[in-house]
Amino acid sequence: xxxxxxxxxxxxxxxxxxxxxxxxxxxxxxxxxxxxxxxxxxxxxxxxxxxxxxxxxxxxxxxxxxxxxxxxxxxxxxxxxxxxxxxxxxxxxxxxxxxxxxxxxxxxxxxxxxxxxxxxxxxxxxxxxxxxxxxxxxxxxxxxxxxxxxxxxxxxxxxxxxxxxxxxxxxxxxxxxxxxxxxxxxxxxxxxxxxxxxxxxxxxxxxxxxxxxxxxxxxxxxxxxxxxxxxxxxxxxxxxxxxxxxxxxxxxxxxxxxxxxxxxxxxxxxxxxxxxxxxxxxxxxxxxxxxxxxxxxxxxxxx
Amino acid sequence: xxxxxxxxxxxxxxxxxxxxxxxxxxxxxxxxxxxxxxxxxxxxxxxxxxxxxxxxxxxxxxxxxxxxxxxxxxxxxxxxxxxxxxxxxxxxxxxxxxxxxxxxxxxxxxxxxxxxxxxxxxxxxxxxxxxxxxxxxxxxxxxxxxxxxxxxxxxxxxxxxxxxxxxxxxxxxxxxxxxxxxxxxxxxxxxxxxxxxxxxxxxxxxxxxxxxxxxxxxxxxxxxxxxxxxxxxxxxxxxxxxxxxxxxxxxxxxxxxxxxxxxxxxxxxxxxxxxxxxx
Numbered sequence: 001x002x003x004x005x006x007x008x009x010x011x012x013x014x015x016x017x018x019x020x021x022x023x024x025x026x027x028x029x030x031x032x033x034x035x036x037x038x039x040x041x042x043x044x045x046x047x048x049x050x051x052x053x054x055x056x057x058x059x060x061x062x063x064x065x066x067x068x069x070x071x072x073x074x075x076x077x078x079x080x081x082x083x084x085x086x087x088x089x090x091x092x093x094x095x096x097x098x099x100x101x102x103x104x105x106x107x108x109x110x111x112x113x114x115x116x117x118x119x120x121x122x123x124x125x126x127x128x129x130x131x132x133x134x135x136x137x138x139x140x141x142x143x144x145x146x147x148x149x150x151x152x153x154x155x156x157x158x159x160x161x162x163x164x165x166x167x168x169x170x171x172x173x174x175x176x177x178x179x180x181x182x183x184x185x186x187x188x189x190x191x192x193x194x195x196x197x198x199x200x201x202x203x204x205x206x207x208x209x210x211x212x213x214x215x216x217x218x219x220x221x222x223x224x225x226x227x228x229x230x231x232x233x234x235x236x237x238x239x240x241x242x243x244x245x246x247x248x249x250x251x252x253x254x255x256x257x258x259x260x261x262x263x264x265x266x267x268x269x270x271x272x273x274x275x276x277x278x279x280x281x282x283x284x285x286x287x288x289x290x291x292x293x294x295x296x297x298x299x300x301x302x303x
Numbered sequence: 304x305x306x307x308x309x310x311x312x313x314x315x316x317x318x319x320x321x322x323x324x325x326x327x328x329x330x331x332x333x334x335x336x337x338x339x340x341x342x343x344x345x346x347x348x349x350x351x352x353x354x355x356x357x358x359x360x361x362x363x364x365x366x367x368x369x370x371x372x373x374x375x376x377x378x379x380x381x382x383x384x385x386x387x388x389x390x391x392x393x394x395x396x397x398x399x400x401x402x403x404x405x406x407x408x409x410x411x412x413x414x415x416x417x418x419x420x421x422x423x424x425x426x427x428x429x430x431x432x433x434x435x436x437x438x439x440x441x442x443x444x445x446x447x448x449x450x451x452x453x454x455x456x457x458x459x460x461x462x463x464x465x466x467x468x469x470x471x472x473x474x475x476x477x478x479x480x481x482x483x484x485x486x487x488x489x490x491x492x493x494x495x496x497x498x499x500x501x502x503x504x505x506x507x508x509x510x511x512x513x514x515x516x517x518x519x520x521x522x523x524x525x526x527x528x529x530x531x532x533x534x535x536x537x538x539x540x541x542x543x544x545x546x547x548x549x550x551x552x553x554x555x556x557x558x559x560x561x562x563x564x565x566x567x568x569x570x571x572x573x574x575x576x577x578x579x580x581x582x
Contacts, residue, residue: 019484020410023401026394027417030454035420038431045431105322118569119326122333124576125565127513127531130554133538134332137339137547145335178329186573207307210314239426242515246535260426260516267430268520276430283427291422 039284046277053271060274067278079254080262083169084238087258091176092233098177099184099229100222104214106185107192117189120182128179132246135175136162139247168248168256175243180236184229191225192218224301231294238287259283336558340364340551363552370540370549373556375525376533382445383518383529384511390453391507392500398454399462400488404474420456429520436521447521448529452511458503461578465496502575505568512561530557 046067048060071077106117123131138146141159150157158164161171195218203213219226241261244250250257250265257265263283267276341359344366367373401407402414425432432451441447469492477491493500515531522528528536534557538550565572 017407020401020405020407023397024413024417024459026390027398027454027456027459028413030394030451031417031420031456033435034425034432034451035423035428036416038428038435039423041431041434042428102325105318105325108318110319110322113322116322116326119330121573122562122565123329125509125513125561125572126333126558127515127534129515129531129535130557131332133534133550133554134336136538137335137550138332140545145331178332182329183576186577190577210311235424239424242531245515245519246538260429263429264516264520267433273430280427280430284423287423287427 042277042280042284044277045273046281048274048277050273051271052273063274067274070275071278071282076254077262080257080259083254083256084258086169087173087176088234088237090170091173091180091237092230095177095180095184095233096226096229098181100188100219102181102185103188103192104218107189120185122182123179124183126179128240128242129246131179132175132243135171135178135243136247139171162248163252165252165255168252172244172247172256175247176237176240179243180233184233187225187229187232188222191222195221224298227294227297227301231290234290235287238283238290259286336551336554339548340555342548344546344548363548364556367537367549367552367556370542371533371537371553372525373530373533373553376528376530379445379527380512380529380531383448384508386445386449387452387511388504388507390449391455391458392504394454395458395462395503396488396493396500398459399466400484400492402459402463403466403469404484404487404492417454417456417459420454421460425451426516429516432517433520442521443523443527445527445529448514448518448527449511451517452507455503455507458507461499461503462496465499466492469495499578501571502578505572505575506578509561509565509572533557 045060047062047064049057049063049066050060051057102120106113106120138144139161141147141161144159146161147159158167161167199217199221200213203217208216238258239260241258241264244256244258244261248256250261254262259279260283263276263279266272266279340363341361342363343360344363398417402410436442436447436450439447441450473491474487477487482490513531514529515535518527518529518532519535522532534553537553
């Protein structure tokens, strides 16, 4: 009797000592081969010059930091960095604010609110390339719906968004916001539904307006959600470039190319393996600093 | 009192209108795509004329399917998504179980090592992974598209969490009864963890059905290309140009199965996306 009530420690759970290693080995192998090893490989090859489309540079030659120096002095890379910064700073806060707004709007009990929720969320399950294909029509000069809507709002500026170096990046950003806001919305929705209702009831009785309840009570209480949502949004902004392939191919003249798309161009169009590896290292450093920062911040917030 | 009531009433009306306008703006894309895909191509879209034409037709779908092998793209996507799903369900269950149930040397470090996959997203490792696939001789196969996803740090993490929530007494009772490890896993751990596994599976399906960049890099011919690549190639075909009804039909072709699945299992989908914030 006394034996049965005593909880067993994990150590006492018998089995061959190699069993746990065997069970995790498939996962370990995949992480080793497709995450750890390529990271090391990228760092290594970034010190070599290798062009696959130029016969005499086909075999790698050690060049030290030359690829990194090339990046630092390359106007293309500078433009791409600038675009990436604009893209991240432009899409992330916009998506988050819209996500919060959507969550508030659909978190009410009104007839047909389910449809609105559906309308905001469905872009999440579309492939980015299909979404971009549809958007291509919306951006079409002259009869595209986007311009028609803008005209109705009194805008008479340039119409060929995708072919205009000043608007192409903005067009790509609009598609990203449209696609992401509904996805981020569900985290706020879950957060709102977990908030203690008595706080709002008390505030209501005290005569606090909807707006005050929102900014003074709900938003601060959802700080952790916002931190989480920001991380997802930032990582997504760096790793999703599918729509650029459909809409602009990074053009006109690099004006809508961002880091990951540029990486693809350098490796698979220019066939410049060394430079692409250096870019990979840059991207890895950025990604790692985002995920580690998030980890540290959420630890501080208290898990 | 009546003043504040009126104000509340007005706020409600304003919020309803705002919701309707935004929802319509968001939905307009899918509505447009569906409408145009069923519209006769002979009735070109003009300014303001963007609703159904005089008749509803399937001709655009037939034409789109005749211009590109969407059937093969479908097959490839289903094979890829299926392979990943089966592999992931097995690997994350086993690894999650090992981390939740056993104590072993290096456990903490091995777990941390696996979490590396969450810290460096696969997209960043496109270039070296491409050369690995070439060295493995897998270039231009469906396996090449699927293989890097056969293990999932996030899935392992989720399953470990779910297994840790299984009551200790239940596990201990199983151990006392002399259950082997797989009986323990199958009869004690897995049943209460099923919702987590299903949630993970749904988000895995939709994530890999929609993936583009990795398959773009490791596929070359129709024998391995998934739907997303097929669609983009289709939009770039010379004879397509700005034939929107064909483009819309092709787009709906790619979207439809997942979209219908989503409409039926909306709640489960949303729950699964909630659980898998980091994919």
